[in-house]
Amino acid sequence: MTDIDPGHAAPDTRTRPRTAxxxxxxxxxxLALARELARDGWNLVIDARGAPALEDAAEELRETAASSAASGTAVIAALAGDVADPAHRAALARTALEIGHGVDLLVNNASVLGTTPLPRLAAQPLADLERAFAVNTVAPLALVQALLPALRERGGAVLNITSDAAVEGYETWGGYGATKAALEQLSRVLAAEEPGLAVWWTDPGEMRTRMLREAGEDADAAPPPEEAAAALYRLVTDRLPSGRHQAADLAGER
Structure with a gap:
């Protein structure tokens, strides 16, 4: 499903609007990262598997763009679907090119935990692990491939959301952590192969999210995702070098 409505947002300082x-x-x-972009006047193409929640998010983002202090017109497009579905990925890429005539930023944030409660590797259902790799690793690369010509043209950026589970040996986090470790290696190689792009792979830290709660962790004790989003958005605004970044470090440097 596609829903494209204009909102009121700040114009870009360059001659064209930016699209993410x-x-x-x-x-x-x-959603927290999309809010940061909407406040700054970006055109947005957003996705999620659940259509009702996605439409609610799109309406909120349109209001956020409309309430920005500057003038301009931002377009918010919402497409419900599964990033593991090639047809959905093609629709995302096509819509981004239609509304923005190019792409400046790809944020690969969609993720699944896999089996819950999180199992030890000895009991890891392989079908669930294959699904997690399809969503967490293969789909981000596929979106990079689909958008790479447009990103190259604009000297754009790729922001891949990973996890400390990609580099730490936490019990029961082996399956999810393996998918994120693979995403980090893909990001590292992409940065080497595409020096004209900014490629960031980022650990946002623990956040008060449903995913953390589903993993069996104390999500209520974690900070809200808005804190990590504000820190990670510094990568975009300051065009920091390609590499692995942690939200906690970025927040401390502001």
Whole structure:
């Protein structure tokens, strides 16, 4: 499903509006990052699997763009679907090119935990692990491939959301952590192969999200995702070098 409505937002300081694709943007960190972009006047293409929640998020983002202090017109497009579905990915890329005539930023945020409660590797259902790799690793690369010509043309950026589970040996986090470790390696190689782009792979830290709660962690004790989003948005505004970044470090440097 596609829904494209204009909102009121700040114009770009360059001669054209900026356009971003943000996956998993109906809640949590994805929505918080989309808010940061909407406040700054970006055109947005957002996705999530649940259509009602995604439409609610799109309406909120349109209001956020409309209440921005500057003038201009931002377009918010919402497409419900699964990033593991090639047809959905093609629709995301096509819509971004239609509304923005190019792409400046891809945020690969959509993610799944896999089996819950999180199992030890000895009991990891392989079908669930394959699904997690399809969503957390293969889909981000596929979106990069689909948008790479447009990103190259604009000297754009790729922001891949990873996890400390990608680099730490936490018990029961082996399956999810493996998908994120693979995403980090893909990001590292992409940065080497595409020096004209900014490529960031980022650990947002623990956040008060449904995903953390589903993992069996104390989500209520974690900070809200808006804190991590504000820190990570500094990568975009300051065009920091390609590499692995942690939200906690970025927040401390502001």
């Amino acid at each position: 694709v943000v996956t998993g943007a109906s809640r949590g960190l994805g």
